[in-house]
Amino acid sequence: MAIGTYGMNAVDWEQRIDHDRLRRERLARLSAELEQSDLGAVLAFDFANIRYMTATHIGTWAIDKFIRFALLCRGAEPIVWDFGSAARHHQLYNPWLDGEKRARAGISVLRGAFHPDAGIADELARKIAVELEERGLSDAPVGVDIAEMPVLMALQRAGIEVVDGQQVFLEARRVKTRDEISLLTQAASMVDAAYDELYGFLRPGVKENECVGLVSKVLYDLGSEFVEGVNAISGERCAPHPHVYSDRVIRPGDPAFFDILHSHVGYRTCYYRCFAVGSASRGMRDAYVRCREYMDRAIAAVRPGATTADIVSLWPRAEEFGFPDEEAAFALQYGHGVGLSIWEKPIFSRLVSLDHPEVLEEGMVFALETYWPAKDGWGAARIEEEVVVTADGCEVITKFPAEELLVAGRRYWTVGGPLTTEREPQSHLNTRAGRGE
DSSP, rough: OOOOOOOOSSOOOOOOOHHHHHHHHHHHHHHHHHHHHSSSSSOOOEEEEEHHHOOOOOOOGGTTTOOOEEEEETTOOEEEEEEHHHHHHHHHHGGGGGGGOOOOOOOOOGGGGGGGGGGGHHHHHHHHHHHHHHTTTTTSOOSSSOOOHHHHHHHHHHOOOOEEEEHHHHHHHHOOOOHHHHHHHHHHHHHHHHHHHHHOOOOOOOOOHHHHHHHHHHHHHHTOOOEEEEEEEEGGGGGGGSSSSSOOOTTTOOOOOEEEEEEEEEEEEEEEEEEEEBBHHHHHHHHHHHHHHHHHHHHHOOSTTTTHHHHHHHSOOOOGOOOOTTTTTTTEEEEESSSSSSSEEEOOOOOTTTTTTBBOOOOOOOEEEEEEOOEEEEOEEEEEEEEESSSSSEEEEOOOOSSSSSESSSOEEEEEOOOOOOOOOOTTTTTTTTTTT
């Protein structure tokens, strides 16, 4: 499935990513989904949807503020209203927006920070109503992806019928273009490098937050646009999985797993790897073997025409690994599309997929995640692979070794030779778990 090569620079002597084609094909997919819907237009406040529609970006600081918005009407080109001087920048450097014609200044309500009587929401609604009227779409429903309540109410006061538009965006983004696949592969290759540095860094005495800092530096040095998050989980924090790093000091024999989420030209990664530090207990080794087995079964089942139900049926029920139901265990045996955001269609989970299966298609890119707790009650294994669905199967694009449990840290020597890397922690020897009872 590999398309072209993955050099990160633009060159004249080799076919690589074509960003003009990327912009054209994304907009074409979104326009086609809009035409197939019963909507007159889609209005976006979500940064990923705005980027997909308009190929604009003003930095990750504004992702959670919903201050920008973009409109795509049937049979028309998109318009983006942007934050202050960003609009002027787009007019100068984004020729695909036709200058002031479709790159305009505008602002939303700053998550309520503007005074409610300032009329910001009503002005936003007026701008949208004008565009709809000019195109004869005033009576057509408008699909909105995310809306703050003052904005939603203002749109309704302006006589605009507002409905859910997120599905239009997510359907357009479900199957990736060739350039999107190349960017997702590049993003994963940057995480490969981060894991190589992390493997060499892990040892007793380092803290989880230091690991986060190391990974972030490697990614930013490689050109990452945004390190969205680094889960760094070790020792007794592995079970249950807390989904957030801490300042815990890593100790000899600890299990440690990490999830690296970052953005390269907008395209995300979600990429777990699991290690033992210095040595691993038999229980941790067994947990990893089982976690890997569930992963390998899932990957082997991926092909066009298979469904999300086919995949999740290969994974254990929540009750089998210590949870009362699938909602309580959500995202431990899991899969999700990866693109301009880390959770896109399709979703793989026993919570929904058995009753609402989705068909896999060539060109989809998604991550598959498995988890299994160790029998000692505090360690756990966690693995994740990103795959591209090909014509007859899939290609794994996350390349850092994960076939077997890796042991990181210094090798120790005793008078009898090298200290074995499979050993029970001394503090656990005289317990039921330590004795294997």
